[in-house]
């Protein structure tokens with residue numbers, strides 16, 4: 001049978017070819033047919049998961065609870081040193097110096113990335129802001145979040161820290177960071193679904209051994225990872241519990 | 249282990265009170281009016297066993313509490329108990345998590361140096377294979393208005 005691999009729709013566009021290269025490498029290593037399906041929204045990906053169409057997923061931490069507890073997925077590996085962090089930024093000209101300078105009714109631009117949005121909303125709480133008293137502008141990309149700030153269409157934006165760092169110097173110069181999360185333990189994880197869990201050890205072994213040959217190193221480089229490291233079941237459960245506390 | 253607080257650890261003027269903790273533990277508390285602001289963007293995380301004995305803390309926990317990791321691990325979580333906190337809040341916390349549910353509340357915590365810090369805490373039971381194996385608390389920065397409400401409310405619950 002052909003298995004299906006998918007990637008959290010918040011992947012960096014620059015790494016799209018990297019995921020195709022990874023899939024080709026993985027098929028060869030595992031000796032199985034794997035189809036890479038890139039969904040363009042979390043909703044479309046959730047529908048595929050609900051229909052049990054997914055066997056391997058590079059999952060957003062927000063979805064980990066559902067994947068493990070409802071769909072029987074198990075963790076494999078994560079990228080070394082790449083935690084998801086969020087930034088709240090405003091236009092450099094904005095009078096706001098601190099999150100607490102933002103008032104109810106503030107226009108907040110954000111993407112649909114669920115873990116980043118959650119971390120961002122938590123960083124807005126000290127200002128008594130929540131989903132019921134802000135004007136949320138959903139954007140397709142972080143560049144569009146930045147543009148809303150530059151054009152004065154939004155008062156503050158929620159960014160994935162990595163995406164903020166990747167903005168051009170020109171754009172960044174016109175923005176001001178109010179707060180940068182330092183959580184350290186929220187991260188995307190590559191997970192395996194029920195049809196492939198009997199090959200979990202083998203998969204893990206292949207993934208952890210990637211840096212040991214040139215081809216593997218090259219595949220990692222195309223994904224923007226320097227190394228993959230093991231994720232134990234308990235570490236996954238801990239991250240799920242942590243997300244659960246934040247989601248309240 | 250939980251020890252009496254020591255005058256040499258305290259920064260600034262302080263008051264003294266004997267706290268009665270769960271399990272018949274008595275602790276001499278020395279507490280000051282020095283507030284440490286919650287660090288922006290950070291989460292303070294700890295995990296306990298089913299008896300509320302600390303099994304894991306993150307770096308922010310260590311920094312904010314003023315204790316070393318060695319002093320915290322194996323200590324009852326009441327090592328942070330501030331005399332201004334009403335017992336009813338912790339009864340509600342324990343009643344809630346023992347039912348297997350999440351608890352959320354605003355807590356004034358006591359530092360090793362006698363100072364304090366306010367947090368918004370969420371405590372959840374860690375359920376593994378259907379059993380509660382421990383509890384995790386994740387704290388975030390509270391809003392000043394919520395803290396002001398608690399400063400008014402908590403003395404009425406004592």
Ligand SMILES: Cc1cc2nc3c(=O)[nH]c(=O)nc-3n(C[C@H](O)[C@H](O)[C@H](O)COP(=O)(O)O)c2cc1C
Nearest residue numbers: 269270296300325326328329330338371383384385
């Ligand atoms: C996971 C977890 C985290 C807790 N965190 C705190 C805390 O930060 N501060 C605190 O005073 N009590 C905390 N408690 C409650 C204490 O266990 C304890 O009930 C409280 O300090 C009152 O002390 P007593 O129960 O001995 O009277 C926590 C309990 C659990 C299960």
